[in-house]
Amino acid sequence: xxxxxxxxxxxxxxxxxxxxxxxxxxxxxxxxxxxxxxxxxxxxxxxxxxxxxxxxxxxxxxxxxxxxxxxxxxxxxxxxxxxxxxxxxxxxxxxxxxxxxxxxxxxxxxxxxxxxxxxxxxxxxxxxxxxxxxxxxxxxxxxxxxxxxxxxxxxxxxxxxxxxxxxxxxxxxxxxxxxxxxxxxxxxxxxxxxxxxxxxxxxxxxxxxxxxxxxxxxxxxxxxxxxxxxxxxxxxxxxxxxxxxxxxxxxxxx
Ligand SMILES: NC(=O)C1=CN([C@@H]2O[C@H](COP(=O)(O)OP(=O)(O)OC[C@H]3O[C@@H](n4cnc5c(N)ncnc54)[C@H](O)[C@@H]3O)[C@@H](O)[C@H]2O)C=CC1
Ligand SMILES: C[C@H](O)[C@@H]1OC(=O)[C@H](O)[C@@H]1O
Numbered sequence: 663x664x665x666x667x668x669x670x671x672x673x674x675x676x677x678x679x680x681x682x683x684x685x686x687x688x689x690x691x692x693x694x695x696x697x698x699x700x701x702x703x704x705x706x707x708x709x710x711x712x713x714x715x716x717x718x719x720x721x722x723x724x725x726x727x728x729x730x731x732x733x734x735x736x737x738x739x740x741x742x743x744x745x746x747x748x749x750x751x752x753x754x755x756x757x758x759x760x761x762x763x764x765x766x767x768x769x770x771x772x773x774x775x776x777x778x779x780x781x782x783x784x785x786x787x788x789x790x791x792x793x794x795x796x797x798x799x800x801x802x803x804x805x806x807x808x809x810x811x812x813x814x815x816x817x818x819x820x821x822x823x824x825x826x827x828x829x830x831x832x833x834x835x836x837x838x839x840x841x842x843x844x845x846x847x848x849x850x851x852x853x854x855x856x857x858x859x860x861x862x863x864x865x866x867x868x869x870x871x872x873x874x875x876x877x878x879x880x881x882x883x884x885x886x887x888x889x890x891x892x893x894x895x896x897x898x899x900x901x902x903x904x905x906x907x908x909x910x911x912x913x914x915x916x
Contacts, residue, residue, distance in 0.1 A: 664690075664691045664692035665691045665692070665890055665891070665893075665894035665895070665896060666688050666691040666692050666693035666748075666749065666890065666893060666894055667691070667692035667693075668692065668693075669688075669692070669693040669694075669748040669749055669893075670693065670694050670695075670696065670740065670744040670745070670746050670747055670748050670749070671685070671688040671693040671694070671695050671696070671748065671749040671750075671751065671893065672695075672696045672697075672698070672736065672737070672740050672747055672749070672750045672751065672788060673685045673688070673695065673696075673697050673698070673751040673753055674697075674698040674727055674736070674751070674752055674753050674754040674780070674784055675698060675699070675700070675727070675753045675754025675755065676695075676697035676698065676699065676706070676709055676751075676753065677697070677699035677700075677701075677702040677703075677705030677706040677709060677722075678702060678705050678854065678855060679852075679854035679855060679856065679882050680753055680804055680849065680852060680854060680882045680885045681697070681751070681753035681754065681804075682697075682705070682709050682882065683882035683883045683885055683886045684751050684753060684802075684804075684885060684886060684889045684890075685697050685709055685713065685720075685751075686709065686712055686713065686716070686886070687883070687886030687887070687889060687890045688749070688751075688889075688890060688893070689712070689713040689716045689718040689720065690716055690886075691890050691894070692718070693718060693748075693749070694713075694718050694719040694720065694744050695710075695713050695718060695719075695720050695721075696720070696721045696722075696723060696736070696739070696740040696743065696744065697709055697710065697720070697721070697722050697723070698722075698723055698724075698725055698727065698732070698736050698754065699722055699723075699724060699725075700724070700725070700726050700727070700754070703722075703724065706722035706724075707722060709722070710722050719743075719744065721739070721740070721743050721744070723735070723736050723739045723740070726776075727754045727776060727780030727781075727783075727784060728772070728775035728776045728779060728780050730779070730783040732780075732783075732784075733780075733783040733784045733786065733787035733788075734787050736784070736787070737787045737788055737790075737791050741791060746791075746795055747788055747791045747792060747795070747799065748792075748799050748800070749799060749800045749801075749802070749893040750784070750785065750788035750789075750792075750799070750800075750801045750802075751801075751802045751803075751804070751889060751893070752780075752781045752784050752785055752801070752802070752803040752804060752826065753804040754776065754777075754780060755776060755777045755804065755822070755856070756772070756773055756776050756777065756819075756856070757773070757816060757819045757856050757857070758772075758773065759815040759816065759859075759860055760815055760818070761814070761815060762814070762815075762817040765817065765818055769818060770818045773818045773819055773822060774818070774822060777819070777822035777823070777825075777826065778821075778822045778825045778826065781803060781825075781826050781829060782829060785801055785803070785829065785833060785844075788801060789801065789833065789837055789840075789842060792837075792840065792842050793837075793840050793842070796840075797841070798840060798841025798842055798843075799840075799841070799842045799843075800842070800843045800844075800845075800892065800893045800894075800897070801830070801833065801837075801842065801843070801844045801845070802845055802846070802847060802889050802892045802893055803826045803827065803829065803830050803844070803845070803846045803847075804826075804846070804847055804849065804885070804889075805823045805824075805826045805827040805830070805846040805847065805848050805904065806820075806823035806848055806849055807848050807849065807850045807851075807906065807908050807911060807912050808820040808823040808824075809823040809824040809826070809827040809846070809848055809904070810824075810848065810912060811912070815860075826846065827846045827848070827904055830844040830845055830846045830902065830904070831844075831902050834901040834902030835902070838901060843892075843897065843898075843900060843901040844901055844902065845892045845897070845900060845901060845902070845903045845904065845905065846903070846904045846905070847885060847888050847889055847892065847904075847905050847907050848904050848905065848906045848907065848908065849880060849884075849885055849907050849908065850874065850880055850906070850907065850908025850909055850911040850912070851870050851874075851879050851880060851908070851911065852879070852880035852881065852882060852884065852885065853879050853880065853881060853882075854882060861879075867879075870911075873911050873914050874908070874909040874910060874911045874914070875909060875910035875911075875913075875914055876909035876910055877909075878909065879909075880907070880908070880909060884907060884909075885907055888905050888907045892905065
């Protein structure tokens with residue numbers, strides 16, 4: 663069963679990793695997909711090629727989500743090409759691991775701008791378009807298990823992930839009257855570029871793996887189903903919710 667037939671889906675940071683998996687998943691479920699990317703044009707082009715190979719239409723648009731102007735441009739280009747926005751997936755994010763006591767101001771500010779400000783202005787631009795269209799929509803934010811737990815080298819990052827989930831709770835209220843649902847997915851540890859240096863530490867990787875009841879670290883396509891579900895009418899009465907996708911890591915205290 664195709665869950666997003668006829669929909670136009672926008673995904674940020676989709677040249678690789680979880681964003682790419684969400685974009686491909688949406689296409690597999692019958693959507694046309696517009697992806698934002700910042701630097702990796704080859705990755706973006708190959709994601710669009712994969713979307714087209716699935717029989718759907720695709721478009722890639724360059725833009726740094728930290729710049730609020732990117733949000734309006736992304737939505738405008740999507741509407742130019744496909745006429746509407748039905749689903750928006752806020753995925754772009756960075757996590758430059760660093761200790762707390764000597765956190766460089768630039769690292770802190772860049773992480774806030776990409777992960778939090780970027781999410782805010784992107785969600786706002788997508789929501790304005792959905793309100794204008796008048797037939798509702800779905801917004802899914804890629805938050806994190808890190809919205810619920812801390813990280814010694816992530817003191818600048820975990821507040822952005824809690825912030826993104828909190829944004830979905832508030833926009834669920836602000837946008838409910840327009841039929842726009844807003845939810846978060848909370849991935850656990852998923853093997854992508856964002857953590858490949860961190861997980862090169864064999865001891866740490868081993869510890870993470872052992873903490874996961876399902877016995878393995880996540881892959882980007884583990885997020886495909888949960889994101890498509892929240893974007894689809896199967897979740898038509900779900901808003902303001904958060905779905906942990908972590909192989910059971912969070913609940914595994916002892
Ligand atoms: N990999 C993991 O274990 C987890 C990842 N997440 C979140 O998932 C999201 C995706 O990350 P991953 O796929 O894991 O890593 P990734 O590094 O493969 O993907 C991040 C994407 O965001 C893009 N991006 C970064 N800065 C950008 C900017 N300024 N403007 C536009 N695009 C930008 C990158 O180009 C890349 O495509 C992030 O928000 C991350 O916080 C959440 C929980 C766990
Ligand atoms: C980048 C980290 O490996 C990853 O990001 C998250 O949000 C997870 O909690 C992991 O710490």
